């Protein structure tokens with residue numbers, strides 16, 4: 001392409017790039033790692049890599065990264081204790097696609113199953129249920145965002161004749177609460193429900209929970225039938241990505257051979273990103289399990305520090321056990337916009353992901369303290385005005 005950008009467009013791009021750099025400095029409200037350096041891989045950006053179709057079956061589209069994707073899948077299969085020789089999966093566009101795939105497999109197994117998921121579940125799940133035209137029941141949550149098992153028991157009891165498709169959260173979006181597979185399975189046993197499927201939405205916390213063997217466990221040995229994670233969250237990637245793993249014998253009901261791509265169409269999308277598996281591969285190989293664990297421990301320590309600092313200025317901050325997510329009463333809209341802080345009802349959160357520094361926490365806490373003072377004097381001034 002022998003063209004150059006026009007000067008206006010060049011300036012426009014330059015401005016955008018500066019803005020993105022600036023916004024990256026105030027980014028503590030979403031669970032996204034920022035400490036990656038993939039510069040060694042930049043030459044690959046000049047190639048149209050595409051992993052279309054099944055990652056375990058060769059394709060005529062040979063300009064792909066299947067071989068590396070397979071190693072990434074094997075790494076997570078081991079991390080999540082997938083049954084040997086009986087797992088399958090692929091690198092997705094993110095946690096949402098992994099959830100869709102898990103529910104898709106569940107529906108193929110149990111077409112008349114009912115999906116049970118808690119109020120605190122990620123919005124992708126409700127949409128996926130709609131896409132798959134599945135029946136579903138929303139379960140209440142406890143105050144910390146974890147599923148209310150008593151409510152689950154009652155709902156399951158009322159529909160004992162229908163297969164159960166459980167969607168368990170391994171780290172909810174707002175409070176990083178974890179549903180307990182042990183509790184869930186106990187209820188299924190008590191009610192003698194034999195036809196069940198458990199999908200774990202481990203998009204947020206799956207990787208570090210498994211690395212540090214956090215409680216409650218959620219992997220295949222704990223009863224999961226499929227697990228979805230996001231790759232751009234804890235591992236980190238410039239392109240959103242994720243990974244889904246299922247028991248292979250389930251998946252065999254899905255996918256047909258397509259002559260045009262010379263492989264099997266077992267995934268949700270057609271073309272699949274060929275670069276994101278390489279980012280994941282690179283991070284896994286470079287850091288190794290030990291490096292990744294160390295990174296997770298650093299985050300946990302920072303989360304502890306952030307809680308202490310927030311409480312020291314009188315903010316009622318709290319977190320779930322082993323969570324990197326810190327929840328506190330929502331600050332002003334100005335501060336929320338500046339730091340890109342997600343808010344639901346009266347609560348906001350920050351998430352101490354890899355790459356967030358103590359310096360950023362200090363800066364945020366100082367601004368929050370000033371923000372609270374400002375809100376107080378505003379409220380005071382308003383009251384005085386009313387009294388006059």
Ligand SMILES: *Cc1c(COP(=O)(O)O)cnc(C)c1O
Pocket residue numbers: 093094095096097122124169171172173201202203204229230231240241242
């Ligand atoms: C982020 C997240 C998702 C969605 O993952 P994407 O990678 O954004 O598609 C689903 N569930 C939970 C709990 C999440 O935190």
